[in-house]
Amino acid sequence: xxxxxxxxxxxxxxxxxxxxxxxxxxxxxxxxxxxxxxxxxxxxxxxxxxxxxxxxxxxxxxxxxxxxxxxxxxxxxxxxxxxxxxxxxxxxxxxxxxxxxxxxxxxxxxxxxxxxxxxxxxxxxxxxxxxxxxxxxxxxxxxxxxxxxxxxxxxxxxxxxxxxxxxx
Numbered sequence: 001x002x003x004x005x006x007x008x009x010x011x012x013x014x015x016x017x018x019x020x021x022x023x024x025x026x027x028x029x030x031x032x033x034x035x036x037x038x039x040x041x042x043x044x045x046x047x048x049x050x051x052x053x054x055x056x057x058x059x060x061x062x063x064x065x066x067x068x069x070x071x072x073x074x075x076x077x078x079x080x081x082x083x084x085x086x087x088x089x090x091x092x093x094x095x096x097x098x099x100x101x102x103x104x105x106x107x108x109x110x111x112x113x114x115x116x117x118x119x120x121x122x123x124x125x126x127x128x129x130x131x132x133x134x135x136x137x138x139x140x141x142x143x144x145x146x147x148x149x150x151x152x153x154x155x156x157x158x159x160x161x162x163x164x165x166x167x168x
Contacts, residue, residue, distance in 0.1 A: 002030055003044055008051040011102045016117055022049040024157060025121045026098075029128035032153035035084050044092040047131065049124060050099045057101035072104045073123040081133020098127035112162070122162050125153045 004023045012018055026047045030038055038045055054070035062068045064076070077096040100123050109119035129146055136143035151161050 001041060001044055002027055002039055003046040005046060005048045006051070007048070009053055009056075009102065011053050012051040013116070018051050018120075021117060021121055022051075022124055025124035025153075026128050028153040028156045029125040029149075030132065032149050032156065033129060033132050033134070035132050038084070046092065046094050047128060048094070048097040049127075050097065051120075052099060052101065054101045054103040057099060057104070060099060070101045070104050072101060072108055073127045074099045075127040075130035077131045077133075084132065096131040098124055098131065100124070100127075114162075118159055119162075121157055121159060122150070122154060125150055125157075129153075 004019075004026045006019045006022045008014075008018045026049065027039065030036065057074060058068065058070040060074055061071050064074070075096060075098050078094045079096075100120060105120055105123060106116050109116045112119060126146075129149060134142070134146040134149060136146045147163055151163065154160075154162065
């Protein structure tokens with residue numbers, strides 16, 4: 001079973017149910033992934049989603065990735081992806097943390113002409129897939145596979161393909 005814990009900073013609009021958005025987005029990512037069986041696992045698998053500000057993400061990005069700037073989403077897996085296929089039994093496991101930066105997320109949403117909630121859902125799906133071992137930086141094939149999985153997860157949430165090229 002998938003458990004989603006959230007922490008929403010005050011800079012994120014309180015009119016939006018970020019807990020629900022995170023829960024639905026994480027579940028969609030897992031269900032569309034090669035690890036879809038985790039959804040019905042007797043093992044309690046937790047994903048933590050933190051909605052924070054650009055400064056905190058900049059600090060984390062500098063500390064863990066050596067990049068002194070904010071980014072839209074960071075993922076911190078707590079286990080090696082190859083171990084996911086070997087999980088069995090009951091108990092609890094922290095899959096990892098997904099952290100979103102409000103300012104970057106909002107700016108990207110505006111550039112894409114989509115609501116912040118839609119872009120945040122995409123970033124949560126993207127970050128969750130990283131926790132599950134997906135990578136878009138190792139090869140074009142891996143990037144294509146990750147994007148296809150994102151498209152499937154987002155479609156299950158009623159969100160259009162964020163990678164579609166629109167003719168102008």
